[in-house]
Each structure stands twice: as C-alpha cells, then as structure tokens.
Amino acid sequence: MKKGKRLGRPSNAWRIPVAAVILLVFLAPFYILLSVAFRSPQDLNSYWRFPTQLHLENFTDAIENGKILLSMANSLILTVGAVLLITVVGALAAYPLARCRTRLNQGIKGFVMGVMMVPPLSILVSLYSVLVKMHGVNQYWGIILILVTFELPLSIFLYSNFISSIPGALDEAASIDGCGPVRTFFRIILPQLKPVTASVVILTGVHCWNDYQFSLYVLQSPKLRTIPLAIASYFSQTTSNINAAAAAALLAILPIVIVFLFLQKYFIQGMVDSAIK
C-alpha cells in the first residue's frame, strides 16, 4: 500500500534511470576489480564478463608473494601510532589557539592552515635529508612523525573550531575554583572533545592508512612495506600475472571498505565538520 503510493508519485519516476546510471558508474571499478581478481589467467574473456569459475589461487599468490598480510600489519602499526599523536598533539595545540586570540596565536593558526595547502613533495629533497640525518629512514617513528606533522593542521583546525564553540565561562569558572590551565584542559575541555575526536581519528586515519608519497621515501625496506607500497611493488613485478595483482588490490581495500560500511555515519559527519566552519 505504502509502496504503491510512493511509486505512484509522478515526480519520482525520472529518478530511476538517473540512479541506475550513477550506480553503474560508481560500482564499475569494484565490479571490474572483482572480475579480474577471481579470473584464471587463462580466461581471456572480456573483464565485463564475470568469470564462471572462481580462481582462488590469485589470492594465495597475493598473500604469499605479495606479502599483503604483512603490509596490513605495517599499515596498522603506523596508522595507530600516527593517529594517537595527531589527536593528542592536535588537541593540545588547539586549546590555546582557540582560547587566547593573541596576534602570535593568530599568526600560528594562519601558518598551520598554510601547511595544509602546500604539496609536501615540494620540500621533499630537504625533508628526506633531515630524516636521513635523524636516522629516521626505515623506522616506524620516522614515517609516523612525518605523517603527524602533515596531518596536524587538519587536526588543529577541527579541534580549535570545536573548542571555540565551548563557552569560555567554563574555563573561567574552573580557574576561579583554583584549576590551572593543565587541569582545566584535562578536566573540563578534554571530556567534551569526544565527537570531534571521532572526526579527527577517521579523517586522518584514512589519510595515514592510504599514504603513499611519504612511505615511498621513508619505508624502503621490503619488511616495512605498507599496503600502498606492497601493491605498487607487486603491480610492477607481476605484469605477467595481472589477476594476482588484482587479488592483492582487492584484499588491500577490503579492511577500509568494511570499516566504512559499518561506521559510515561518522565518516560523512567528519568530512562535513572538516569543511564547514
């Protein structure tokens, strides 16, 4: 009954073909990826025709030779490490920037926003030589510190916007009661930061998990390869077995796709928060 009524509304009929085209365009990459990944190398049909027999050897090949599971562990370690620091350092830095609007602090905030705009590769040569001097190449902490530096602007931006919306009277009340700034931050401000922290974790987490440009330089040892590095090296060495490469790519995107499907609401909210002041 209800359904019939909705279908009967004339203004909605045109939406069906449009929706179908949208679905087709946005699902095609995933369909083709599945179709190549499950295909036997001997199957020379068009990728558009889904293989009739699922060739699972591609996946064992990807796991054994492509070291996809090891790369997932590496990606996880550096993402967790980086996100932890991004949230803590970012929230700490945002507090004074949001509360004391001195000229110095405004300048720092402007600088932080500037860092967000710049392609980090433009200072690549000297960034890399700094890291070499610090012996941070092929170290988790090396890549983590660099990721933290370049994700901090987003974190500071989100936290300082959020803290600005918390009434300053709360801080004053706390200081009248004898709380120093440190205790005010940890007792009064920190407990309120949960929703914005979810956004920070999700947005910067995806960036770290998917990072290629920094890891490419910092993590040169095969043992330390993250997912994008493992996929890049597997694709360049297996031109003969493109199907196994597709299987590796499919495995590589699986974790983040699953997390996204479950936590979609937070991902989209985080994106909106980061864009609209």
Add this chain to the structure above:
Amino acid sequence: MNLFYLPAVLLFLVFVIYPFIQGGFLSLTNWNGYSQSYKMVGLKNYVRLFTDGNVGTAFLNTLIYGFGSTLLQNVLGLALALFLNGKFRGRSVLRTVIYLPVMIAPLIMGYVMYFFFSYNRGAINDIVLALGGQMVDWMASGPRAVAIMTVVNALQFVGVSMVIYLAGLQNIPQMYYEAAAMDGIGKAAQLRYITLPLLMPAIQSAVVVNLIGGLKLFDIIMALTSGGPGYASHSLSTLVHRTYFGSENAGYASAIGLVSFLLIMVIGTLVTRYFTKKEVEM
C-alpha cells in the same frame, strides 16, 4: 597555556620550516642527493627552470589537475547533492556508493583504472569494440592522459563535495522555497536566487578542499603513467620526485619544489580570498 602548542610547533620547525630553508639553500647548489660534496651554482637552477619545457608542462598540468577536478567535482557534486536531497527510496544506498571511492587509496584506484584504460583487454576498449569502434591507446597521448586522470580524480573524490553540499542544502529553511513557489517562481530561478546564494559557504569550502587535493595530485599519476609519455603528464609533485630520485638532481629538484610551493600558496590564498569576498557580496 601557550606551552600546549610546543610539540606541534616543534614538529613544524623540524619537518616544515627547516626543510623549507634548507631547500632554499640546496636549490642554489648542484647536489646530487647523496654525495658529500657539492658546489654552489648560484641562480643557475632557477634560470634553467624558467627555460625548461618539462617544468612548464608540469606546471600547466598541475593547474589542469587542480582547477579541472575542482570544477568537475563541484558541478557534479552539486548535481548529485540536489538529486539525493529529494525523498526517494535507495538514496542512502546511492550516497554510500558515491562516497565509497573516497576511502580507497588513490594509488590503488589508479591501478584499478589500469584495467579500464589499458590498450589490450582494457574495459573501456572492450566497450569501444562492442560499439564497433577502433581500440584506442588511451595513455599514449599526454593531454589525453591528463584529461583522463583529472576525470578519474574528480569522480573518486566527488563524494566529498557531495556530502558538503548535502549538509549545506539541509541548512536552507524550507519556507524560502514555499514562499517562492507561492509567488510562482520556477525551479530554475529558485536554484539561482535561493539555493546558490545560501550555499555559498558550502561552495567555498568544497572548492578549497578540492583545489588543495587536486594541486597535490601524485599517487594516481604514479600508478597510471609515472608522468609519461615522456614528461607529458607530470604534475609538479611527480616531477620533483622524478628529478630527485630518477635523475638524481637534488639541487634542481629543490628549486622546482620551492617555486611550486610558492605558486600553490599564492593560488590557494587568492582563491580562498575570492570566495570569502563573494560570500559577503551575495
């Protein structure tokens, strides 16, 4: 309390400001990236840069990647948002599907696109053949490769502008449209005189976010063309990478890097300014 930002400032000093200054110094040398010795060459790298056709191409490509995908993402993103803002079944599924590619590493998306654009067995050429056309070597022409990668980048991240616009649309009070409809104002005029002006803050955010992403384009180029054929599809980012690690010309790479740093900073600031002013006017 100001001490709270000490860790952040320290990180910026070590990994942004110091490398920037050192980059300025290195750009005046002929350092090859690893040896102990190098010579000061003055402004030679900069002179070379302004006469180097490859740098010119990469600069132009960077602008195309940046502004081209920004334009596509915003027009398409707004259209998709307007479409999904209506009430119909399956809209949340559509929103999920459009946003899903945003999660995928751009590098991996680039490799997936290889299955579409490769000459032999590529999914696009299969369609071309089925329609009776001739197979095309899509990435063999530089400008075409640039156009394709601009579109791919735009479609992968169009979900970002879409959700920004959806949030913006939901903030516009319904009564404006009701009043306009009562006065007999058509849908197109409503879009022009109600929706767009009130969406201005969302448009500003979406443009800035997209532009920042597009001007930095790196991963997808590495996956699909590595800057080729020749130097035809390089962005400034991939060109710096290639000059440093491929040609071992660290001094010159620093010079290219610094010039692109300044250019992008200026472009980014100008665009942000322009939109902030626009917002006030409308």
